[in-house]
Amino acid sequence: MTPALVAKDVVAGYVPDLPILKGVSLSAQSAKVTVIIGPNGAGKSTLIKAIAGLVPVAEGSVALNGQDITNPRPDQMGSAGVAYVPQSDNIFRSLTIRQNLDLVLRNAGKEAADRRDALFAQFPALADKQTEKAGALSGGQRQFLAVAMALAINPSVILMDEPSAGLSPKAAQEVLEYAKSLTAQGVTILLVEQNVKQALRLADHCFILADGQNQVDGAAQDLLNDPVVGQIYLGGKRVSAA
Amino acid sequence: MIQNLVDGFLVGSILSLGAIGLTMAMHMLRFANFSHAELLSIGAYVALVFDGLFSAIYPALAGAIAPLSLTWALSLSILISMAITGISAILIDRLVFKRVRAKGGELSMVFASFGVAMILRNILGLIFGLDPKLYSQDIVFAIVVSRDPFLLVKPDQVFTLIAALLIMFILHLVLSRTTFGYSLRAVAENPTLAQVSGINLSRMIVLIWLIGGGLAAAAGVFYGLTNQINPVLGRDLVLPIFAATIVGGIGSIYGAVLGGFLVGLASNLALVILPSGYSPAVPFLIILAVLLIRPHGLFGEERA
Amino acid sequence: MIGVISYLVFFATVASILSIAVLGLNLQWGNTGLFNGGVVAFFGAGAYGTLLLGSASQDGLLGGFGLPYLLALFGGMMIAGIVAWIVGLLTLRLRHDYLAIATFGVAVAFENLVRNADLLGGAQGIRGFERPLRDTFGNGFTYNLLFFVFVLILLVLTYVFLERLIASPFGRLLRAIREDETAAQSLGKSPSRVRLTAFIAGSVIMGLAGGLYATFYAFISPQDVLPILTFQIWAMLIVGGAGNNKGAVMGTFLIWAAWTASGWALSRFAPLEVQLYTGSIQFVLIGFVIVGMLLWRPQGLFPEKLVVSQSAKTGG
Numbered sequence: 001m002t003p004a005l006v007a008k009d010v011v012a013g014y015v016p017d018l019p020i021l022k023g024v025s026l027s028a029q030s031a032k033v034t035v036i037i038g039p040n041g042a043g044k045s046t047l048i049k050a051i052a053g054l055v056p057v058a059e060g061s062v063a064l065n066g067q068d069i070t071n072p073r074p075d076q077m078g079s080a081g082v083a084y085v086p087q088s089d090n091i092f093r094s095l096t097i098r099q100n101l102d103l104v105l106r107n108a109g110k111e112a113a114d115r116r117d118a119l120f121a122q123f124p125a126l127a128d129k130q131t132e133k134a135g136a137l138s139g140g141q142r143q144f145l146a147v148a149m150a151l152a153i154n155p156s157v158i159l160m161d162e163p164s165a166g167l168s169p170k171a172a173q174e175v176l177e178y179a180k181s182l183t184a185q186g187v188t189i190l191l192v193e194q195n196v197k198q199a200l201r202l203a204d205h206c207f208i209l210a211d212g213q214n215q216v217d218g219a220a221q222d223l224l225n226d227p228v229v230g231q232i233y234l235g236g237k238r239v240s241a242a
Numbered sequence: 243m244i245q246n247l248v249d250g251f252l253v254g255s256i257l258s259l260g261a262i263g264l265t266m267a268m269h270m271l272r273f274a275n276f277s278h279a280e281l282l283s284i285g286a287y288v289a290l291v292f293d294g295l296f297s298a299i300y301p302a303l304a305g306a307i308a309p310l311s312l313t314w315a316l317s318l319s320i321l322i323s324m325a326i327t328g329i330s331a332i333l334i335d336r337l338v339f340k341r342v343r344a345k346g347g348e349l350s351m352v353f354a355s356f357g358v359a360m361i362l363r364n365i366l367g368l369i370f371g372l373d374p375k376l377y378s379q380d381i382v383f384a385i386v387v388s389r390d391p392f393l394l395v396k397p398d399q400v401f402t403l404i405a406a407l408l409i410m411f412i413l414h415l416v417l418s419r420t421t422f423g424y425s426l427r428a429v430a431e432n433p434t435l436a437q438v439s440g441i442n443l444s445r446m447i448v449l450i451w452l453i454g455g456g457l458a459a460a461a462g463v464f465y466g467l468t469n470q471i472n473p474v475l476g477r478d479l480v481l482p483i484f485a486a487t488i489v490g491g492i493g494s495i496y497g498a499v500l501g502g503f504l505v506g507l508a509s510n511l512a513l514v515i516l517p518s519g520y521s522p523a524v525p526f527l528i529i530l531a532v533l534l535i536r537p538h539g540l541f542g543e544e545r546a
Numbered sequence: 547m548i549g550v551i552s553y554l555v556f557f558a559t560v561a562s563i564l565s566i567a568v569l570g571l572n573l574q575w576g577n578t579g580l581f582n583g584g585v586v587a588f589f590g591a592g593a594y595g596t597l598l599l600g601s602a603s604q605d606g607l608l609g610g611f612g613l614p615y616l617l618a619l620f621g622g623m624m625i626a627g628i629v630a631w632i633v634g635l636l637t638l639r640l641r642h643d644y645l646a647i648a649t650f651g652v653a654v655a656f657e658n659l660v661r662n663a664d665l666l667g668g669a670q671g672i673r674g675f676e677r678p679l680r681d682t683f684g685n686g687f688t689y690n691l692l693f694f695v696f697v698l699i700l701l702v703l704t705y706v707f708l709e710r711l712i713a714s715p716f717g718r719l720l721r722a723i724r725e726d727e728t729a730a731q732s733l734g735k736s737p738s739r740v741r742l743t744a745f746i747a748g749s750v751i752m753g754l755a756g757g758l759y760a761t762f763y764a765f766i767s768p769q770d771v772l773p774i775l776t777f778q779i780w781a782m783l784i785v786g787g788a789g790n791n792k793g794a795v796m797g798t799f800l801i802w803a804a805w806t807a808s809g810w811a812l813s814r815f816a817p818l819e820v821q822l823y824t825g826s827i828q829f830v831l832i833g834f835v836i837v838g839m840l841l842w843r844p845q846g847l848f849p850e851k852l853v854v855s856q857s858a859k860t861g862g
Contacts (some may be wrong), residue, residue, distance in 0.1 A: 054434065078440040089435060092428050099424050104439050106421035149439065274643035276650070338837055346844045349581055352646050353784060356777055357836030364826040364833070372822070481654055484647050519662035526651035533640060533648060 003027035010060035038209035083150035090146035093135030140171035160191040254506025255406035259461035261486035261498035263454020269493030273351035277359040283476035285459025292319035311378040324456035331455030367473035485525035491542020570751030576789035584653030590771035592753025593760035596622030615678035626753025671767025787846025
């Protein structure tokens with residue numbers, strides 16, 4: 001099964017002399033949920049941003065279905081079928097729900113109205129409030145709007161940065177379950193999560209990062225009960241840069 | 243005093259048009275553009291040139307649209323001037339600001355804008371001469387709207403106000419009902435998210451200069467129509483237009499509109515108590531007051 | 547022969563006076579990173595202050611205390627300092643582009659004030675100032691030469707003072723704040739107070755230059771405090787090299803030479819109709835100089851050298 005997204009030996013950072021990622025590799029299988037976990041400062045968000053084109057990649061490569069997409073222009077990722085949902089500030093607060101969706105759908109031409117209606121059918125809570133400014137929504141509703149905006153472009157891959165951040169456990173569970181349900185439609189999900197237990201229960205594969213490097217990876221169910229996860233978080237058994 | 247109020251409102255509409263472009267550029271590119279006001283001068287002079295051209299080629303166009311002094315030729319020229327000034331703004335950014343941005347920091351762009359302002363203003367003076375010019379030699383009498391309190395209004399001023407409000411209304415429609423308008427607002431609120439949502443930032447910057455330049459041209463022509471055209475037209479409006487953007491909050495188009503009217507009104511109402519020589523200092527006092535009390539202005543926010 | 551030397555003395559005097567102002571700006575911008583868009587206001591405060599304090603009492607005019615010259619000059623500097631203190635308190639914590647606008651506004655307001663206030667001379671300016679020691683040395687070449695020496699001494703003193711300041715702990719503090727404010731704050735230093743001090747000091751130096759300028763011409767008017775002077779002083783600093791006192795002085799002489807030379811060339815060779823536009827042409831040229839330098843060599847012709855105290859933190 002060809003992995004949809006492959007990152008190989010990625011070295012990346014905001015400032016050229018200070019790499020946050022020091023040679024990280026991962027692969028996200030098609031139509032599966034792959035989760036990235038690790039302690040703070042591991043570089044998890046940075047990896048997602050590097051794939052999305054928001055952090056420059058100094059060395060290494062990223063490929064989508066075999067095609068090289070290293071250091072893309074962030075505004076072109078959508079047309080490549082990759083959607084990115086940032087952790088915070090992931091919707092436009094000054095625009096209404098409907099305007100947010102119309103914005104993302106603006107290049108969809110005649111399909112735009114249909115896609116928007118389909119999204120509203122999937123997220124009735126958003127449909128009810130469609131003329132309200134996005135800034136007035138609750139945390140959970142904003143997150144669903146962000147996901148809806150990602151879905152609007154019919155992506156084959158969705159990158160999500162801590163989708164459950166700031167949400168109540170119930171809302172967090174809803175978002176994660178929804179992300180999982182998308183794989184049934186063939187969408188590949190690659191997400192970063194701090195909510196380790198919840199994420200591992202729903203994910204298929206898991207990569208653990210620490211100190212900007214790979215530590216362990218494996219089937220999510222296996223790692224769920226593996227003590228090595230806790231050890232890496234507490235700093236014990238980490239692989240570090242030489 | 244009612245005369246001051248009305249005059250303030252009229253000048254305010256011109257300031258608003260000038261401030262919209264400035265607030266967008268200042269917010270997106272994070273630099274105080276001291277050369278923006280020169281776009282008003284360029285707009286006024288370009289319109290003058292085309293007005294003369296059209297009137298010469300098609301004398302029928304030289305007729306005024308009564309009761310205004312505005313001619314058909316000038317009306318056409320305003321549209322052309324908006325386009326040309328918009329393109330000039332893009333060119334200036336490409337030739338100077340973009341390159342300075344790459345080489346230096348945001349402060350270098352402020353210096354560069356001083357330099358650009360000096361160049362533009364004085365080249366206009368060299369080309370067109372230092373003496374003031376008018377679009378029309380016709381003497382248009384002001385209409386006495388009321389005798390007590392005394393209120394004089396020139397028909398051209400009424401036209402200017404209506405035209406300016408119309409332009410702002412069209413802009414409002416674009417911002418609230420078109421996806422292009424949403425893109426503009428998105429880019430102002432959160433440029434990174436805008437990129438992630440598929441918006442090409444460099445193209446948006448070009449469009450911001452185009453729109454800002456176009457609006458500035460209209461403002462310049464309206465000012466020339468209701469006052470006179472001279473090379474220091476822009477220079478005299480630098481501080482009031484900055485004041486309008488600061489009052490409204492940098493980055494907010496609606497703020498710039500409101501700010502323009504507020505500054506216009508305040509400057510003219512101040513004439514009730516201050517001798518007229520001091521009115522150029524009023525915008526400065528307004529800036530100081532806003533920066534002390536409410537630095538983000540009415541609607542401004544830090545960029546995400 | 548005397549004519550040429552006399553002209554050179556005249557040129558060097560004005561260039562030296564302007565150099566003092568540029569050195570003041572360098573302290574604010576080059577060393578502390580403060581954008582002063584209203585240089586001419588502090589220059590003007592010193593100029594007007596010196597004249598008002600030093601001249602004999604005149605009807606309808608403020609001041610006129612007839613103070614001894616050095617006291618009047620000092621007074622002018624203090625007035626510039628007080629204006630800087632007030633402006634600094636109100637504006638220094640602003641973001642850099644707001645600071646540029648605010649200080650620019652200060653200059654506009656200053657020019658507006660002196661133009662409209664008859665107590666400050668109004669549009670005609672202030673005359674009736676007796677140049678110091680005029681009785682002793684007359685009004686001729688000897689006097690101009692001596693005055694030039696006086697200005698030169700002050701320039702050298704200012705230069706040495708600033709060089710010492712930069713090498714001192716205060717100078718290191720300024721650089722630290724310019725490079726990384728949070729780190730400096732963590733060391734317990736109050737960045738805003740330090741910046742205010744540097745701003746006031748720079749403005750006092752500009753006031754000195756203004757006082758000397760007004761003394762030299764024995765006259766000051768609103769025409770001498772127009773925004774163009776701010777641009778000229780900035781151009782001198784940009785061309786010379788910000789952060790570098792030697793560069794600042796060289797830049798001043800260079801730009802002033804170019805300014806006077808272009809003015810002379812235009813008045814000599816340009817047809818009569820063009821002469822009206824001499825000013826415009828010069829302004830266009832200086833605009834190109836500013837933009838050109840920023841595009842080609844933003845660090846200036848004589849860029850900042852690494853100061854000894856920075857060797858420990860090379861590489862940033």
